[in-house]
Amino acid sequence: MLEDDFGREVSGVRVSLTDRCNFDCVYCHNEGLGDTRGPMDPQDDEMSADEVVRFLEVAREFGVEKVKFTGGEPMLRQDLEEIIRRTPDGMEVSMTTNGTFLPGRAPDLVDAGLERVNVSQDALDPEAFAEVTQSGAYDKVIEGVEAALDAGLDPVKLNMVVFEHTAGYVEEMVEHVAENAGLQLQLIQYMPELTGKPEWNIDIQRVHDWLADIAEEVETREMHHRNRYWVGGTADDPEGGMVEIVDPVENPQFCANCHRVRVTHEGYLKGCLNRNDDLRSMGEMTRDEIRETFRETVTNRVPYYGEYMVRGDDGEWEINDEYVNNVEA
Ligand SMILES: Nc1nc2c(ncn2[C@@H]2O[C@H](COP(=O)(O)OP(=O)(O)OP(=O)(O)O)[C@@H](O)[C@H]2O)c(=O)[nH]1
Ligand SMILES: C[S@@+](CC[C@H](N)C(=O)[O-])C[C@H]1O[C@@H](n2cnc3c(N)ncnc32)[C@H](O)[C@@H]1O
Ligand code: SF4
Numbered sequence: 001m002l003e004d005d006f007g008r009e010v011s012g013v014r015v016s017l018t019d020r021c022n023f024d025c026v027y028c029h030n031e032g033l034g035d036t037r038g039p040m041d042p043q044d045d046e047m048s049a050d051e052v053v054r055f056l057e058v059a060r061e062f063g064v065e066k067v068k069f070t071g072g073e074p075m076l077r078q079d080l081e082e083i084i085r086r087t088p089d090g091m092e093v094s095m096t097t098n099g100t101f102l103p104g105r106a107p108d109l110v111d112a113g114l115e116r117v118n119v120s121q122d123a124l125d126p127e128a129f130a131e132v133t134q135s136g137a138y139d140k141v142i143e144g145v146e147a148a149l150d151a152g153l154d155p156v157k158l159n160m161v162v163f164e165h166t167a168g169y170v171e172e173m174v175e176h177v178a179e180n181a182g183l184q185l186q187l188i189q190y191m192p193e194l195t196g197k198p199e200w201n202i203d204i205q206r207v208h209d210w211l212a213d214i215a216e217e218v219e220t221r222e223m224h225h226r227n228r229y230w231v232g233g234t235a236d237d238p239e240g241g242m243v244e245i246v247d248p249v250e251n252p253q254f255c256a257n258c259h260r261v262r263v264t265h266e267g268y269l270k271g272c273l274n275r276n277d278d279l280r281s282m283g284e285m286t287r288d289e290i291r292e293t294f295r296e297t298v299t300n301r302v303p304y305y306g307e308y309m310v311r312g313d314d315g316e317w318e319i320n321d322e323y324v325n326n327v328e329a
């Protein structure tokens with residue numbers, strides 16, 4: 001596996017298959033590339049299935065174990081099943097979607113090899129949902145979650161961005177996943193960097209503190225050092241719900257445990273979600289050139305909140321104690 005100068009191995013890749021979307025969420029960072037508004041039809045700038053697969057084959061040679069398909073809305077790609085089917089053996093395949101196209105298509109995706117799905121659902125109330133997504137497709141999303149469960153995807157993670165518009169719905173979303181087998185919740189800290197609306201931010205620490213109070217058990221996931229709270233059950237006896245907090249903003253522990261390289265829908269390699277100054281195009285490259293470019297991208301990866309990192313006495317990178325997340329599992 002390739003490793004960057006900060007000792008972070010790259011075990012996963014996150015591939016955006018399109019920047020098109022049928023929603024227009026008010027907060028959307030579009031994986032760091034700005035607007036999703038635009039034509040709904042397939043665009044010439046998108047990587048072809050062959051290009052995606054060729055990149056994945058190279059990544060697999062370097063020991064990459066996981067791929068996450070995202071976008072824009074990845075299910076707008078009609079060749080998604082083909083891409084999943086052709087993903088190299090040994091790679092776990094997951095996807096993050098707004099869920100609207102899962103009804104009717106979830107079984108085919110599972111048949112093609114999809115192992116996990118995250119569905120974005122910011123509220124349980126159709127009006128609040130429409131306000132965030134600027135779409136009235138709430139019923140379709142609920143149907144999509146059901147379709148994913150029926151197709152055997154377990155767990156189905158619901159993604160909820162916690163910001164001014166949704167903070168009041170966190171409690172009922174936690175109850176919802178605690179009461180419904182097969183569902184887990186990912187509470188995502190609102191990232192203002194790419195949206196330019198810092199005023200929508202809320203203090204995610206309050207959510208950590210509240211969950212720490214009500215949880216039966218807390219554990220810390222190696223990936224991004226994320227806390228997982230088990231509500232109404234435990235990790236060994238998962239009767240209740242699992243709630244994970246994704247809190248990247250100004251969090252050096254998150255960056256220190258970041259093991260993924262990204263690929264834009266146009267086929268640019270990208271070392272960090274928040275940065276666009278390290279893009280490397282795979283354009284017309286040969287397989288050998290892609291190998292070299294992948295190596296370069298990994299070598300040049302820098303933790304975005306890197307100013308919080310210091311060299312320890314042994315020369316290894318460590319996080320400055322002052323910035324360590326104060327919620328301990
Ligand atoms: N800044 C930053 N944000 C991230 C990172 N990974 C996930 N996020 C945020 O979390 C959102 C949801 O991520 P998902 O792709 O659904 O889930 P995941 O984080 O990959 O979690 P798993 O499905 O468990 O692998 C992303 O769109 C980002 O907003 C990361 O490496 N850096
Ligand atoms: C960019 S979307 C792409 C996949 C798919 N269209 C979806 O919405 O799930 C991936 C995830 O990013 C999250 N997201 C988008 N903008 C965000 C922001 N400014 N802060 C935090 N999360 C954000 C979304 O909620 C979604 O869960
Ligand atoms: S559904 Fe996903 S890609 Fe589309 S606007 Fe919402 S967050 Fe962005």
Ligand code: SF4
Binds near residue numbers: 248254258272273303
């Ligand atoms: S370096 Fe930090 S901000 Fe950048 S992708 Fe990794 S975790 Fe996210």
